[in-house]
Amino acid sequence: MKLCKTLYINGTSVAPANGTLDVLNPATEKVLASAPVASTEQVDRAVAAARSAFVQWRDTSDEERSQALLRIADRMETHADELARIIVHEQGKPLMIAQREVAGATAWVRYTAGLTLPVDVVFEDDSKRIEVHRKPLGVVGSITPWNWPLMILIWHLMPALKAGNTVVCKPSEYTPFHALRLFEIIGEELPAGVINVVNGRGDIGQAMSEHDGIDKIVFTGSIATGKRIMGAAAGNLKRLTLELGGNDAAVVLPDVDLEQAAEGIIAAAYKNMGQTCAALKRLYVHEDIHDALCEKLVAVAQRHVVGDGMEPGVTFGPVQNSMQYTYLCGLLDDIREQGGIFLCGGEPLPGKGYLIPPTIVTNVDPHSRIVQEEQFGPILPVIPFNDLEEVITLVNEPQEGLGGSVWSADIEKAQAISSRFECGSTWINFHGEVHPSAPFGGCKQSGLGVEFGQEGLMEYTSVQTRHILKQG
Numbered sequence: 001m002k003l004c005k006t007l008y009i010n011g012t013s014v015a016p017a018n019g020t021l022d023v024l025n026p027a028t029e030k031v032l033a034s035a036p037v038a039s040t041e042q043v044d045r046a047v048a049a050a051r052s053a054f055v056q057w058r059d060t061s062d063e064e065r066s067q068a069l070l071r072i073a074d075r076m077e078t079h080a081d082e083l084a085r086i087i088v089h090e091q092g093k094p095l096m097i098a099q100r101e102v103a104g105a106t107a108w109v110r111y112t113a114g115l116t117l118p119v120d121v122v123f124e125d126d127s128k129r130i131e132v133h134r135k136p137l138g139v140v141g142s143i144t145p146w147n148w149p150l151m152i153l154i155w156h157l158m159p160a161l162k163a164g165n166t167v168v169c170k171p172s173e174y175t176p177f178h179a180l181r182l183f184e185i186i187g188e189e190l191p192a193g194v195i196n197v198v199n200g201r202g203d204i205g206q207a208m209s210e211h212d213g214i215d216k217i218v219f220t221g222s223i224a225t226g227k228r229i230m231g232a233a234a235g236n237l238k239r240l241t242l243e244l245g246g247n248d249a250a251v252v253l254p255d256v257d258l259e260q261a262a263e264g265i266i267a268a269a270y271k272n273m274g275q276t277c278a279a280l281k282r283l284y285v286h287e288d289i290h291d292a293l294c295e296k297l298v299a300v301a302q303r304h305v306v307g308d309g310m311e312p313g314v315t316f317g318p319v320q321n322s323m324q325y326t327y328l329c330g331l332l333d334d335i336r337e338q339g340g341i342f343l344c345g346g347e348p349l350p351g352k353g354y355l356i357p358p359t360i361v362t363n364v365d366p367h368s369r370i371v372q373e374e375q376f377g378p379i380l381p382v383i384p385f386n387d388l389e390e391v392i393t394l395v396n397e398p399q400e401g402l403g404g405s406v407w408s409a410d411i412e413k414a415q416a417i418s419s420r421f422e423c424g425s426t427w428i429n430f431h432g433e434v435h436p437s438a439p440f441g442g443c444k445q446s447g448l449g450v451e452f453g454q455e456g457l458m459e460y461t462s463v464q465t466r467h468i469l470k471q472g
Helices: 040-058 062-078 080-091 095-113 149-162 177-189 202-210 223-236 258-269 290-301 322-337 388-395 411-418 453-458
Strands: 007-009 012-014 020-025 030-036 120-124 128-136 139-143 166-170 195-197 216-220 239-243 248-252 280-286 341-344 359-362 379-385 403-407 425-428 461-469
Touching: 007 040, 007 177, 020 080, 030 177, 040 128, 040 139, 040 166, 040 195, 040 202, 062 080, 062 095, 062 149, 062 177, 080 095, 080 149, 080 177, 095 149, 139 149, 139 202, 149 166, 149 177, 149 216, 149 453, 166 202, 177 195, 202 223, 216 223, 223 239, 248 258, 248 388, 258 280, 258 290, 258 403, 280 290, 280 388, 290 341, 290 359, 290 379, 322 379, 379 388, 403 411, 411 425
Parallel strands: 139 166, 139 216, 166 195, 216 239, 248 280, 248 403, 280 379, 359 379, 403 425
Antiparallel strands: 007 012, 007 195, 020 030, 120 128, 128 461, 341 359
16 A cells, blocks of 8 residues: 655656645544645646646547546556555545445446537538537646545546546545545556646645636535635636535335335445435434334444444444544534434544444434534434425425435335425435436535536536538
8 A cells, every 4th residue: 555645747746845744544543644735836837737738638539538548447446455445544434335435436437438528410401500519628626525535536537537628636635645646546547737636735725726727626525615616716717516515314204114214224324424425414204103213223223333444344434534523523412412312322432533333313303403414424313204394394494405315115206205305316215326327416505517427527518519501
């Protein structure tokens, strides 16, 4: 496992100009290694390299770009174990989940390689034809989070490249090493300057958001940071794709199979220790089955083994960083003060590491913090209901609108209910899964634009309409 101590700019490993920052292993709270920190001048160098490389990369054929992506996927596969182990050490998730992340990211690269940008003929008669073409934007700035660091980097990077753009990436300062190593591994498959990675804190993201040489920012993270990026991007009217998280709700009707529902709900709520934008974060259960379902949820949740992701048998790792851990501990205190009942969990584990076991809580007010705020951690509030209209109102109440689900044996009824949810994606009898062909994005304050599939690919392009007068 190699932890890179250099940036990657214009096809070359570059020493940092702004010192280093310590990256902690969240399972032990020990320093994993010191990561390089870029200066704003190095951001300028990376953008200049990307702008220079864009001229060549834009003019490569669609087939050439597809083949480059397929070679990248092969290289990722060769280094899969190394990348997975880096993710465990810096992010905290169990090794088996990190391995799935790398495998999923590699498959996503291959899927993206097969996408194409259509030429649409919108009008044609004997004398004239009008075509709509898609052209790359230029330089894309990618700012990625710490929860699914490699997967989300691939979601940003690969459609940008496939559409003919060049990229400057800033990974989260909490989880930089996977990106530094990935760019070193795949850089040889691309012309110098096509991909660049600069690491650092918020000032580097701010410099990228403001930079006149960057034509688009794609960002996954918090609403507050997304708003700051949106304001900073106004200087040159950058294109934006913002995926800003969610407070996803599920509504469980009384006709469900309790065993199947419990398995699916726990998987959806505690995916990546609840640190997933589309994790299930609020559970509304019909009062007729509330107690019975809670009993089964607890039984499934308590199967998890909590600990260091590199330890054999561990299925549930730490919260990724101290700031998020402190926030979640505050939420647990608030639940306790407000009279919430913990059915399991409810206390951090003693000793080192940001370890909070799977927690299920009932007897909470629908307007309490744990319900209204996106907890982004392993705490699931379960709220009984008996009025369908009232619960739909509660589902739509928060500012976020990323995803939601309905669980019922009556598929038509479940779809009718989910169609009234104010969110970008809905699921029936499962929750939170994404597919490379299906557009994914939020409404309200969960973001702008979509990712994935052909619609996501087109977000990395501008429209050129060609009016052609026929001769003869």
